[in-house]
Amino acid sequence: MSKSMGNVIAPQKVSDTLGADILRLWAAATDYSGELSISDEILKRLVDAYRRIRNTLRFLLANTSDFDATNAMLPVDNWLEIDRYALALTRALQDGARADYDRYEFHRVVQALQTFCSEDLGGFYLDILKDRLYTTAPQSLARRSAQSALWHITQAFVRLLAPITSFTAEEVWAVLSGDEDDSVMFQQWHELPEQPGEAELLAKWAIVREVRNDVTKALEARREAGEIGAALQAGVEIRCAGDKFAALSELGDDLKFVFICSATTLIESAEESVTATPLAHAKCERCWHVREDVGADPAHPGLCGRCVSNLHGDGEVRTHA
Incomplete structure (x- = not known):
């Protein structure tokens, strides 16, 4: 310049x-x-x-x-x-x-x-x-x-x-x-609340994010092929072992929220793979997840079970995501 x-x-x-x-x-x-x-x-x-x-x-x-x-x-x-x-x-x-x-x-x-x-x-x-x-x-x-x-x-x-x-x-x-x-x-710099085990937490979720990148690629491939219009129209199967399996298995059913899909299956296997599959169930009008229990409540035919619970019941229980 x-x-x-x-x-x-x-x-x-x-x-x-x-x-x-x-x-x-x-x-x-x-x-x-x-x-x-x-x-x-x-x-x-x-x-x-x-x-x-x-x-x-x-x-x-x-x-x-x-x-x-x-x-x-x-x-x-x-x-x-x-x-x-x-x-x-x-x-x-x-x-x-x-x-x-x-x-x-x-x-x-x-x-x-x-x-x-x-x-x-x-x-x-x-x-x-x-x-x-x-x-x-x-x-x-x-x-x-x-x-x-x-x-x-x-x-x-x-x-x-x-x-x-x-x-x-x-x-x-x-x-x-x-x-x-x-x-x-x-103002002074913000004082963030303390919590133990942050190093372990960062290491665990770094693994989760690595797998999530692979899941995103698998979902995008299905979208580009015209098999799904959105990630929530698919389920994902993850095969892995070791630290990856340990990190993912701890998340339980919350894993689908992390991967932003409607269902996840986690299998322990030495041969790693990620497979996305279109789901044939109905889409919930409220959360847009594709679930088998959509319409199970006659009073709310367009909603899935968790949305009915969140709106009219005790609400779903989440622990990780």
């Missing part, structure tokens, strides 16, 4: 057209120890990254809008396992980002925040969480566990964003605090 060569972009133009936070994001994402580069293509990538961050924040705020942290917060011991895993991921993000801030390595903070948004949250945790947030009873332990985790994630995430995308962070903080005159800049 050289002014004499005319290949510069005026900062004011970037701020006026794309917003001040995009300019700030570019400055933070650039490794100032080397050559500083800026172009329309670089700015386009940053706009996409910012949009992903903003959409993640919208999801977090929307799904904690009815959550009273003072009265509804569950202790971590009562959270579902995947929520405790998300807490462990958030702690790792916060610890790493704080260290990078202290070293003035802002580009590493931006990279970590982007990865957290796109891979850990959007590409995994939040995608799995939607079923629980949207189908379980509003005050159920399963939903309160999810919202407890989301509340802590939001509190930590907005503080980590504040030094970089300060205007966006202030928007979010005004919603969280309920006071437009309050500022996120007056």
